[in-house]
Amino acid sequence: MKKLVIVLFLGIIVLIGLAMVVSFLFSFDVSLPMASSGIAVIPIKGEIVMDGAAFSDQMSAMEIADAIDRAASDPSIGAILLEINSGGGSVVATRQIVEKVSKAKEKKPVVSWVSEVGASGAYYVAAASDHIVADADSITGSIGVISVFPNIEGLLEKLGITVTVLKEGEHKDIGSMFSELSEEDKEIIQNLLSGAFARFKDDIIKFRGDQLERTRFEQVADGRILNGEQALDLGPIDELGTRDGAIEAVKTL
Numbered sequence: 001m002k003k004l005v006i007v008l009f010l011g012i013i014v015l016i017g018l019a020m021v022v023s024f025l026f027s028f029d030v031s032l033p034m035a036s037s038g039i040a041v042i043p044i045k046g047e048i049v050m051d052g053a054a055f056s057d058q059m060s061a062m063e064i065a066d067a068i069d070r071a072a073s074d075p076s077i078g079a080i081l082l083e084i085n086s087g088g089g090s091v092v093a094t095r096q097i098v099e100k101v102s103k104a105k106e107k108k109p110v111v112s113w114v115s116e117v118g119a120s121g122a123y124y125v126a127a128a129s130d131h132i133v134a135d136a137d138s139i140t141g142s143i144g145v146i147s148v149f150p151n152i153e154g155l156l157e158k159l160g161i162t163v164t165v166l167k168e169g170e171h172k173d174i175g176s177m178f179s180e181l182s183e184e185d186k187e188i189i190q191n192l193l194s195g196a197f198a199r200f201k202d203d204i205i206k207f208r209g210d211q212l213e214r215t216r217f218e219q220v221a222d223g224r225i226l227n228g229e230q231a232l233d234l235g236p237i238d239e240l241g242t243r244d245g246a247i248e249a250v251k252t253l
Contacts, residue, residue: 048089088120
């Protein structure tokens with residue numbers, strides 16, 4: 001019985017090892033799927049993060065950026081289609097993709113298609129492309145920046161648990177879940193968010209200045225979500241359509 005348990009345990013270890021190897025290989029060898037001759041299709045799905053998780057089929061920001069780079073440099077590819085279904089993610093991770101899209105469109109057309117969701121950072125990526133196609137019932141917009149800091153101090157008190165924090169630097173524990181944010185802490189974080197938000201909006205205006213009127217944009221750049229029809233009316237997107245419609249837009253460009 002002990003031998004059987006040992007064999008099973010070793011077998012599990014081997015399977016986990018093989019799975020990790022396979023995951024590693026796929027993480028660093030992302031192929032470029034083709035929608036049709038000369039069009040590279042790059043998916044942007046789920047949360048946008050710097051590094052991908054093991055056993056996940058979602059590409060990380062760095063993998064997406066690399067795929068865009070390769071598509072832009074490949075002479076057999078005439079255009080790039082970004083298939084977006086994401087609610088956004090990390091500001092820094094998103095900016096890695098935005099930068100690559102901006103550079104890629106100097107070489108060849110880049111079109112974004114928003115299927116179900118293309119909000120926040122994912123919309124930021126779409127705005128960097130030449131043309132945005134979105135489903136009429138898709139969710140886009142959500143232009144804003146957010147940080148959430150849970151506070152479990154009251155819960156710990158009820159459970160009779162105390163936490164001792166030792167620090168050097170008055171604000172070293174800023175954002176700790178064990179204490180309430182002070183007014184000064186809130187001001188520090190708010191300044192960071194305001195800076196990131198201003199860069200977000202300025203970039204969108206830069207990317208879509210011809211299609212977007214500043215006053216109308218400011219009215220909807222308050223974190224609200226928009227469906228495809230509303231986004232078309234207000235200027236954040238260029239066209240309503242399906243994936244096939246986005247491919248036709250790529251061919252036209």
